[in-house]
Amino acid sequence: xxxxxxxxxxxxxxxxxxxxxxxxxxxxxxxxxxxxxxxxxxxxxxxxxxxxxxxxxxxxxxxxxxxxxxxxxxxxxxxxxxxxxxxxxxxxxxxxxxxxxxxxxxxxxxxxxxxxxxxxxxxxxxxxxxxxxxxxxxxxxxxxxxxxxxxxxxxxxxxxxxxxxxxxxxxxxxxxxxxxxxxxxxxxxxxxxxxxxxxxxxxxxxxxxxxxxxxxxxxxxxxxxxxxxxxxxxxxxxxxxxxxxxxxxxxxxxxxxxxxxxxxxxxxxxxxxxxxxxxxxxxxxxxxx
Ligand SMILES: C[S@@+](CC[C@H](N)C(=O)[O-])C[C@H]1O[C@@H](n2cnc3c(N)ncnc32)[C@H](O)[C@@H]1O
Numbered sequence: 376x377x378x379x380x381x382x383x384x385x386x387x388x389x390x391x392x393x394x395x396x397x398x399x400x401x402x403x404x405x406x407x408x409x410x411x412x413x414x415x416x417x418x419x420x421x422x423x424x425x426x427x428x429x430x431x432x433x434x435x436x437x438x439x440x441x442x443x444x445x446x447x448x449x450x451x452x453x454x455x456x457x458x459x460x461x462x463x464x465x466x467x468x469x470x471x472x473x474x475x476x477x478x479x480x481x482x483x484x485x486x487x488x489x490x491x492x493x494x495x496x497x498x499x500x501x502x503x504x505x506x507x508x509x510x511x512x513x514x515x516x517x518x519x520x521x522x523x524x525x526x527x528x529x530x531x532x533x534x535x536x537x538x539x540x541x542x543x544x545x546x547x548x549x550x551x552x553x554x555x556x557x558x559x560x561x562x563x564x565x566x567x568x569x570x571x572x573x574x575x576x577x578x579x580x581x582x583x584x585x586x587x588x589x590x591x592x593x594x595x596x597x598x599x600x601x602x603x604x605x606x607x608x609x610x611x612x613x614x615x616x617x618x619x620x621x622x623x624x625x626x627x628x629x630x631x632x633x634x635x636x637x638x639x640x641x642x643x644x645x646x647x648x649x650x651x652x653x654x655x656x657x658x659x660x661x662x663x664x
Contacts, residue, residue, distance in 0.1 A: 382435040383528065385419040386449075387428045388442060415441045422527055437461070437601070439528070446535040448528065448601065461601050464506045464536025467543045467550065471508060475515045475553075484647050485509055486516050488628045488654035489579050490662040497578035497625065502564035502615060505602070507533045507557070509583060509630070514556040521577065522557060523564040526606045530561045565611070568618050580619040582638070583630040584612035613639035620657060627657040 412420075418441055419426035427433060433451065440449050447463040465471065481491050489499060496517035501510040504522035506529065514520045524530040537559055544551035560567055585608050616639045619627045629638045633653045637643055643655035 383422070383437060383439060384425045384427045384433055384435065385415060385422070385439040385441065386430065386433065387426050388413070388415045418446065418531060422531060437604075439531075445539055446532055448532065448605070450601070462506070462532060462605075464532045466507070466511050466536050466540040466553075471511055474512060478512070481516055483512070483516075484649050484654060485512060485630075488647050488656055489513060489518065489581065490626060491516055491518060492662075492664070495663050499579045499581055500564075500568070500577035500623075501581045501583075502568070502619065503581075503583045503609070503612075504533060504559070505529060505583065505606075507536060507559075509581065510557065511553070513581070514553050517556075518579075519556050520558070521560060523560045523562070523567050525561070525563045527561070528605060530559070534559055534561075565615055565618055568622050571622065576622055576624050578624045580623040580627045581630075582612065582616060582619060582627065584609035584615070584638070586632050586635055616641065620659070623659055625658070625660050625662050627659070629655040629657070631655055 416426055418439070422439075424439070427438075435451075437448055437450055440447050445463055445465070448461050450459060450461045480486070481493070489497065491497065491513065496519070498521070499510070499513050499518045500521045500523065501507075501513070502523050504510055504524040507522050507524075510520045510522045522533065524533055537554070537557060540550060540554045540557075544554040585602060585606060587608055616627065616629065620641075629643070631638065631653050633648055633651055635653070637655050641657070644658040645656050647654045647656070
């Protein structure tokens with residue numbers, strides 16, 4: 376357990392959600408309980424953390440909060456209890472909406488790194504899913520994406536974002552198609568990869584592990600600055616790359632800070648550099664054109 380997870384509590388929803396809302400808002404593993412238990416209680420049980428009912432019961436710097444708008448990881452900012460939402464997962468509005476509509480489509484570096492084109496819409500295993508932003512972008516461009524996330528808090532935020540995407544998709548065909556291309560798998564990617572049937576090998580495997588210096592960069596977004604305390608440092612990323620190289624059909628793509636050494640010291644076939652990041656591409660088989 377990393378620092379933030381250890382002490383985390385969930386602040387109960389003051390508005391008191393109905394059990395009907397609860398039944399549509401929680402992951403399938405808890406379905407049998409949804410008839411009577413509110414969402415916040417289910418989430419606390421699922422994450423094995425305490426549910427508190429008043430802000431003055433929170434003794435820690437971070438806490439989770441569930442409201443009608445979704446689940447957030449919140450940082451307590453001052454002694455007066457003033458707060459700001461630090462991390463939540465929103466695929467429908469904000470930056471991801473802008474990127475989906477105006478981001479440059481398949482010309483974007485991530486899409487090119489994965490080899491996505493009008494003739495090649497790969498199955499992608501995003502083995503370090505995080506808040507699912509990269510996976511969502513790939514799904515919005517036609518890839519079928521399996522998101523794998525092992526950190527329970529991050530997976531809960533991601534699951535909540537996917538659920539609200541599904542809800543919005545009921546009124547929006549574009550979102551419906553994207554939502555249907557995304558699936559979430561909770562747990563360690565190494566075990567997930569090893570459990571895959573040979574006929575389900577992904578075309579492309581995508582890795583974006585935590586980089587040790589990431590939080591020190593001035594350009595790091597506030598959400599990513601919280602991540603090291605939440606998920607740790609992904610020390611097994613070299614091992615994950617080795618497994619990925621043995622499993623993907625066409626290529627493995629690794630996102631790195633621009634000046635970082637290649638993951639695992641394994642030289643990629645080629646790289647694509649952006650302003651702050653770099654995609655290292657390990658080709659395994661020629662992509663159909
Ligand atoms: C830098 S974040 C990824 C951000 C993501 N690309 C995005 O667009 O939101 C790295 C994430 O990978 C997860 N992770 C790292 N190694 C993993 C593994 N072996 N299995 C599952 N998740 C892993 C971490 O818990 C963390 O949430």
